[in-house]
Amino acid sequence: MASELIVIFVGAALINNVVLMQFLGICPLLGVSRTLSMAKGMGAAVIFVMAISSMVTWGLQHYVLEPMSIEYMQTVAFILVIATLVQFVEMVMLRYSPALYRALGVYLPLITTNCAIMGVALLNIRDNYGFIETVSHAVGSGLGFILAIILFAGIRERLERADVPAPMRGTPIALVVAALLSMAFMGFAGFGVADMFGL
Amino acid sequence: MNIDQHLDPSGLSLAPSPHFRNGITVRSLMLDVVIALLPATVAGIYFFGMDAALVTASAIGGALATEAGIARLRGEPISIRDGSALVTGLLLALCLPPGVPLWLPVVGAIFAIAVGKALFGGLGMNIFNPALVGRAFLVASFPTLMTTWRWPVGSGDWMAGEFDALSTATPLDLLRYEGVMTPLTDLFVGRVGGSLGETSVLALLLGAAYLLARGVIDWRIPTAYLGTVAVLAGLFGVNPLFHLFAGSLMLGAFYMATDYVSGAVTPGGRVVFGIGCGVLTMLIRIYGGYPEGVTFAILLMNAAVPLIERFTAPRRLGGGGESSAH
Known part of the structure; x- marks a missing residue:
């Protein structure tokens, strides 16, 4: 059991990194990676919403949608959960960190439509994860997102000073960096996590 | 920025520091x-x-x-x-x-x-x-083309004349998939399968000694990189010399990780960078899907360089106890 959790966790964080290998959550990656502090704030918000929404949607799926045979409501129900959580994060952030709230701007409510969060919630169901596995998968994915966005923010701060050709400035060069970073992450492909922990 | 743009009509060059030139x-x-x-x-x-x-x-x-x-x-x-x-x-x-x-x-x-x-x-x-x-x-x-290796000339003498070239595996492949340990002398001289310029440790070390003697590269990154690989190889119970000599480690550690542009430049950052490269290389070699990890390890650490430098920036002279990196 423990071995399975570690495999799911490392798999979600590195091998199938939600951003760099599954290409989910690209919009916040591009939108909120201009400075390291914004990236950290975004990362924290995403991992929080991802972990809680995964747990809630898992319960929703198994104790409400499936018993009532209304699985077709999955998308709507999951989005409702995610949107509620994002509202909650917004209120907390406005109260305790107004500066970060303003810095994240429209990207904060847009976590609702962050496909990484919806994606992880759906993957939990698709892969038939139990509750603990779901938590492991969600937290691993969230850390994977934080890793990607922080690496990315560091690189973008450096690119501010680079003589990037005019048509490539901003989003285009950011996409190129994402592609190259994704190539570097190929190194984690096929990692034998189970061997690694002697499981 | 081109310094010539600042050339004054008077013939005096106006440019930001540094002004000291040493011909390099x-x-x-x-x-x-x-x-x-x-x-x-x-x-x-x-x-x-x-x-x-x-x-x-x-x-x-x-x-x-x-x-x-x-x-x-x-x-x-x-x-x-x-x-x-x-x-x-x-x-x-x-x-x-x-x-x-x-x-x-x-x-x-x-x-x-x-x-x-x-x-x-x-x-x-x-x-x-x-x-x-x-x-x-x-x-x-092109994964297939990139993993089709050749026997080096001289190692297949017994079949000389029969074929133009024979395909083979690299020492890391042989250890991993067949449990065969390539003799260290062959690895050192370079008479093994592998990439064109990575096989001869001797030749790569000659060049590395030249670069170190000329002060072109700093010792920190290669030392930290190779040291980490040796220690981890020992921990995994493989002869450290095998992991040092095999694959593209020597090429990567002395000629690629030391790149001024994509590698770390702060002294502390160089050590962190080298250790990170070593850890990732060994993790990929032992557990990864690819037999060799030098390329990916250095690229991954390249991505982390801005962050590493941020946290290892030297203190500004007179900056007091607090790091003045920001």
């Missing part, structure tokens, strides 16, 4: 790297024949042509004379299998220079090592 230019540094790589290149051609020479020529040709073409597009003076594209092409060639079709090094070199360097603004601006970007691109796009 990009060109002289690149020339030193090319000189240092000559033994490995010659060894590659000696072991793998004329095909290796053609692969090297194609990669260098592709790199120079791309560099010139992009300078033309951007309306800048042709920059191939600084030698950086030559070094990128040569490094790319040295980490390719010796028998690849000749279009492959050209494609890799175009990607390395155009995407790996020019899109970021050219020399000094790139985040990732261009040669490794080219190689990773080729590994992702």
